[in-house]
Amino acid sequence: MNLIIGSHVSFNNKKQLLGSVEEAISYNANTFMIYTGGAQSTMRSDINDELTYEGHKLMLENNINAKNVIVHAPYIVNLANRSDKTKYDFYIDFFIKELDRCKMLGLDKIVLHPGSATTCSKEEAIENIAHGINLIYKSTTNTMILLEFMSGKGTEVGTSIDELKAIIDKIDDKDRIGVCLDSCHMNDAGVDISKIDDFLDEFDSKIGIDKIKCFHINDSMNQFNSHKDRHANIGYGTIGFNNLLNIVYNKRLEGIPFILETPYINRNQSDAYAPYKMEIESIRKKEFIDFINK
Ligand code: FE
Ligand code: FE
Ligand code: ZN
Numbered sequence: 663m664n665l666i667i668g669s670h671v672s673f674n675n676k677k678q679l680l681g682s683v684e685e686a687i688s689y690n691a692n693t694f695m696i697y698t699g700g701a702q703s704t705m706r707s708d709i710n711d712e713l714t715y716e717g718h719k720l721m722l723e724n725n726i727n728a729k730n731v732i733v734h735a736p737y738i739v740n741l742a743n744r745s746d747k748t749k750y751d752f753y754i755d756f757f758i759k760e761l762d763r764c765k766m767l768g769l770d771k772i773v774l775h776p777g778s779a780t781t782c783s784k785e786e787a788i789e790n791i792a793h794g795i796n797l798i799y800k801s802t803t804n805t806m807i808l809l810e811f812m813s814g815k816g817t818e819v820g821t822s823i824d825e826l827k828a829i830i831d832k833i834d835d836k837d838r839i840g841v842c843l844d845s846c847h848m849n850d851a852g853v854d855i856s857k858i859d860d861f862l863d864e865f866d867s868k869i870g871i872d873k874i875k876c877f878h879i880n881d882s883m884n885q886f887n888s889h890k891d892r893h894a895n896i897g898y899g900t901i902g903f904n905n906l907l908n909i910v911y912n913k914r915l916e917g918i919p920f921i922l923e924t925p926y927i928n929r930n931q932s933d934a935y936a937p938y939k940m941e942i943e944s945i946r947k948k949e950f951i952d953f954i955n956k
Contacts (some may be wrong), residue, residue: 665910666730667879667945668693669938670923678710679717679767681724686726689938693730693919695773695876698763701736704756709766719767730919732808732842732876733764733772741794742777742787744821750790754797761802771875773808773842776820776829787819792832799835808842808875813850813891821851821889823861827868841869844878844923845901845909846894852887855905862914871914873913879906879920879945895924895954896941910945927954 668691668707671682679696686694701705721728739757744750757774764772781785795807809829815820820829826841827929833839865871883900897903910920922941926934937953944951 663911663913663916666693666727666917666919667691667752667910667921667942668695668730669924669936670695670734671700674694676706676825678681678713680713680720683717683720683724683726683749687720687724689936689942691938692724692726693732693921695732695923697734697736698760698767699736701734702738703954704717704736704738704752706759709763711766713934714767715767716822728768729732729770729771731771732919732921733760733767733769735760735772735774737775739774740777740780741774741791742817743780744786745781745897750794753795756792757798758801758866761798766805770804771808771840771874773810775812776809776818777824779817779819784817784819785827787817787834788825788828790830791819791829795829796832797836799833799838806838806840806875808840810842810878811844811847811851813847814852814889815850820953821847823868830869830873839873839876841865841873842876842878843874843921844880845906846878846880846882846899846923847880847891849886849901850884850885850888850890854886855901855909858905858909858912859914862912874915874918877909877915877918877920878923879910880923881906893924894943895927895937896922897950897952898954903944907945907948911948 671685673696785908812818881894883892940953
């Protein structure tokens, strides 16, 4: 089975896409995910076409198919609440420009956190999200938005199959909408990952399994149904190595890019390092490598 696996990698001003591809290759990954700037900010610099070209060339040489590469929208974009119209309009405008950047980068899928209802009801929030996406689609012709399955922290929307379906039902251009699952978020939202096939059955009957376009593979630091959302390294959390392997090697998910968003080792210390090379190796070997305690 041809596993498509990678991680979140950085996208910096100096090397842009080329640097991201180099980082992915250093982890022996065959896909990756980027933010086109800060994950927490809407500050963006211009895309350098030369670096994009070099990045795609390097992808081709290393069997990385650009179709499997994912962009992630910054967290602060919140389409779920429309009480501050200026803010809502700013997010729409930002997102239209973000889709232009995706086009310039030659990437066609962007993950979006559906958003937090904050002061409005979930029903209104779902309406606001769909309205925003429909506006964005009216001004753009490229890029599929992947709604991420969320943990249900605070007033987050998109924390169940039914909520994601409710949004998708209101989207005009169904060909440009998909879903990004996240094992940590699912566990924290109350999905029993050890029964992943039951979840996929329900997803298939309500939304359609072909709508799953990306899967974030993370262990969880928190208990089942905690609505917390803190990612743990593969095999070091409450989901466990075997349950995560059963997702990655599930026949029904074959061909979907799996993206690690697990924390750096020695986080916040001067010797912090990315775990992705080892995590990818252990997933490929189907053998848990205890690289943290070794
Ligand atoms: Fe996310
Ligand atoms: Fe995620
Ligand atoms: Zn998360």
